[in-house]
Amino acid sequence: MAPFFNKLLLTLSLFSLIVSPQRSLSSSIHDLLRSKGLPAGLLPEEVKSYKFSDNGHLEVFLDAPCLTKYENRVYFESFVTANLTYGSLIGVEGLQQEELFVWLPVKDIIVNDPSSGLILFDIGLAQKQLSRSLFDIPPRCKNENGGGLRNHVRKEKGFEALR
Numbered sequence: 001m002a003p004f005f006n007k008l009l010l011t012l013s014l015f016s017l018i019v020s021p022q023r024s025l026s027s028s029i030h031d032l033l034r035s036k037g038l039p040a041g042l043l044p045e046e047v048k049s050y051k052f053s054d055n056g057h058l059e060v061f062l063d064a065p066c067l068t069k070y071e072n073r074v075y076f077e078s079f080v081t082a083n084l085t086y087g088s089l090i091g092v093e094g095l096q097q098e099e100l101f102v103w104l105p106v107k108d109i110i111v112n113d114p115s116s117g118l119i120l121f122d123i124g125l126a127q128k129q130l131s132r133s134l135f136d137i138p139p140r141c142k143n144e145n146g147g148g149l150r151n152h153v154r155k156e157k158g159f160e161a162l163r
Contacts, residue, residue, distance in 0.1 A: 029060060030138055037087040037111055039119070041135035044068055044076060046143075058084040060094075066141030070134045073098040074106075076141065087111040097123055 029050045030040035046066055051059040060080040067075050080094035089109040096103045108122040111132070118129045 032084075036084055037114060038089070038109070039132055039135035041070075041138045042089070042109060043080070043138060044141040045138045046141045052084065056083045056085050058082050058089070062141075064143045066143050068139040068141045070139070071130055075103065082109075087114070097121065099123065099126075 027035075029043055029047045032050070032052060033040050033042055043060060044062070044066060046062050047060055048063050049061045051057075058081065062076055062078045062080070065075065065077050067073060075096045075098075077094035080092070082089040082092040087110065092106050092108060095106040097106050098104075104123040104125065106121055107124055108120075110120045110122070111118075112120060117132045119132050119135065121128045121130060
């Protein structure tokens with residue numbers, strides 16, 4: 001009777017591993033960023049899911065494009081990609097930052113020296129250093145409504161969107 005009971009217990013245990021959600025084995029994107037020496041707040045709370053491959057390729061999925069603010073406004077498309085290594089997101093696509101009423105793509109995000117408390121943002125035309133403390137907590141986003149959220153912000157300030 002004991003061998004049958006042991007087999008039954010083993011079968012039930014294996015079945016529960018297959019059927020039950022794997023919450024303990026998965027982590028949030030914010031936990032992944034922390035484990036790679038980056039602050040969790042580089043990506044918004046509204047991240048729906050992500051894929052991270054062994055070669056460092058990161059794909060981040062949001063329900064919809066969204067707008068938030070660190071020092072300046074930033075715009076996340078619904079799909080953001082980058083190469084994630086320790087201390088950096090290189091080749092970022094799907095993230096833009098507003099500089100003087102112009103939206104510029106963020107190319108790279110790098111923490112060269114964690115003790116400095118600074119994060120380097122490469123926005124193509126320039127590099128900008130921001131305080132790491134701005135990114136401690138994942139920000140909340142305002143969802144993009146039909147492609148007009150970035151233009152709506154400009155209209156509030158008295159600027160019409162150029163098309």
